[in-house]
Amino acid sequence: MRLRGVGRRYGVAGPWVLSGVDLDLPERALLRVHGANGSGKSTLLRLLAGIDAPTTGSVSGRPRTAYVPERFPAALPLTALGYLTHMGRVHGLRRAPAARSAREWLERFGAGEYARTAMSALSKGTSQKVAVAQALLAGPGLLVLDEAWTGLDPEARGVLDRAVAERVADGGTVVFVDHDARRLAGAQDGAYRVADGRVVPDPGSGPVPGVASPGAEAGARVRIEVEGPPGARPPGELPGRPVLGTGPDGTVLLTAPAAYSDALLRALLDARPPWHIRSVSALRDPAYGPVPDRAHDPDRAHDPDPAPGPDPGPAPAREESGPR
Numbered sequence: 380m381r382l383r384g385v386g387r388r389y390g391v392a393g394p395w396v397l398s399g400v401d402l403d404l405p406e407r408a409l410l411r412v413h414g415a416n417g418s419g420k421s422t423l424l425r426l427l428a429g430i431d432a433p434t435t436g437s438v439s440g441r442p443r444t445a446y447v448p449e450r451f452p453a454a455l456p457l458t459a460l461g462y463l464t465h466m467g468r469v470h471g472l473r474r475a476p477a478a479r480s481a482r483e484w485l486e487r488f489g490a491g492e493y494a495r496t497a498m499s500a501l502s503k504g505t506s507q508k509v510a511v512a513q514a515l516l517a518g519p520g521l522l523v524l525d526e527a528w529t530g531l532d533p534e535a536r537g538v539l540d541r542a543v544a545e546r547v548a549d550g551g552t553v554v555f556v557d558h559d560a561r562r563l564a565g566a567q568d569g570a571y572r573v574a575d576g577r578v579v580p581d582p583g584s585g586p587v588p589g590v591a592s593p594g595a596e597a598g599a600r601v602r603i604e605v606e607g608p609p610g611a612r613p614p615g616e617l618p619g620r621p622v623l624g625t626g627p628d629g630t631v632l633l634t635a636p637a638a639y640s641d642a643l644l645r646a647l648l649d650a651r652p653p654w655h656i657r658s659v660s661a662l663r664d665p666a667y668g669p670v671p672d673r674a675h676d677p678d679r680a681h682d683p684d685p686a687p688g689p690d691p692g693p694a695p696a697r698e699e700s701g702p703r
């Protein structure tokens with residue numbers, strides 16, 4: 380997808396919020412957008428999502444796109460399931476697959492019991508789960524997330540992290556804004572900074588080491604020990620670009636952002652011939668104590684928070700360390 384000479388201002392004489400923006404969005408990439416308050420991040424995301432049009436310039440080559448807005452219009456005259464099924468149809472699914480996908484995403488976010496609840500009666504957190512589910516349920520080629528983690532409990536934030544990793548592993552592009560600089564910090568492929576109406580690649584982006592904290596999804600990593608056919612190397616282009624190492628008995632160790640653990644496991648199991656998974660371990664700073672048992676479950680590996688709560692504050696830089 381390409382933006383050429385894109386400018387946006389609100390009103391005929393309003394100041395230019397964005398101007399002269401040239402951008403080529405790569406496929407299979409997780410991209411962060413950051414910048415000061417009011418710099419134009421949401422404006423850029425709306426243009427990328429196609430729900431707003433540039434005042435000048437052109438946008439071309441947009442894949443099928445889904446968008447989670449900063450503010451979700453929750454007071455819709457539909458149940459959660461009805462709304463999601465409708466959105467599945469908007470995204471091109473037939474009725475039965477749309478309803479099935481809607482149910483699956485509600486379950487995945489732990490909101491299955493609210494399927495028949497009116498959207499206007501949902502709590503803020505559940506409403507945000509629906510907002511996120513509507514964007515995920517049809518597997519978009521471009522997923523645009525504007526503060527989509529805000530209002531989600533830690534469990535649901537982990538689900539979203541993994542869903543983002545799955546999208547990228549499947550070849551999609553995910554562009555996100557989040558107030559927490561640690562969000563998916565170890566997993567991103569690049570970043571753009573919005574300032575003074577311009578959008579510039581941030582050379583300090585890409586995987587950001589040492590910025591995670593306990594309880595934050597960002598920066599958490601997983602190590603997977605695998606065994607393949609004798610002498611074989613794991614397939615190239617694995618999700619999360621794992622770092623390869625040698626394990627005991629000739630096994631291979633893959634270390635990757637924890638958000639990618641599900642996608643990585645799936646790719647290894649789907650490989651021909653498939654790889655045998657020996658073990659999966661969460662890696663975290665020894666300063667915060669041993670990895671809890673449940674962190675060995677790949678579904679929970681990046682979510683050590685026991686209960687819903689606000690994002691934890693900044694933590695000291697950490698070094699990676701494993702259980703062995």
Ligand SMILES: Nc1ncnc2c1ncn2[C@@H]1O[C@H](COP(=O)(O)OP(=O)(O)OP(=O)(O)O)[C@@H](O)[C@H]1O
Nearest residue numbers: 389390396414415416417418419420421422423573
């Ligand atoms: N619909 C609109 N009508 C008029 N002005 C708007 C509109 N949307 C955004 N703006 C203005 O455009 C500028 C950029 O807003 P935008 O929301 O894109 O920035 P942002 O970087 O996402 O901000 P924040 O970090 O506070 O969410 C601001 O000055 C804002 O007031």
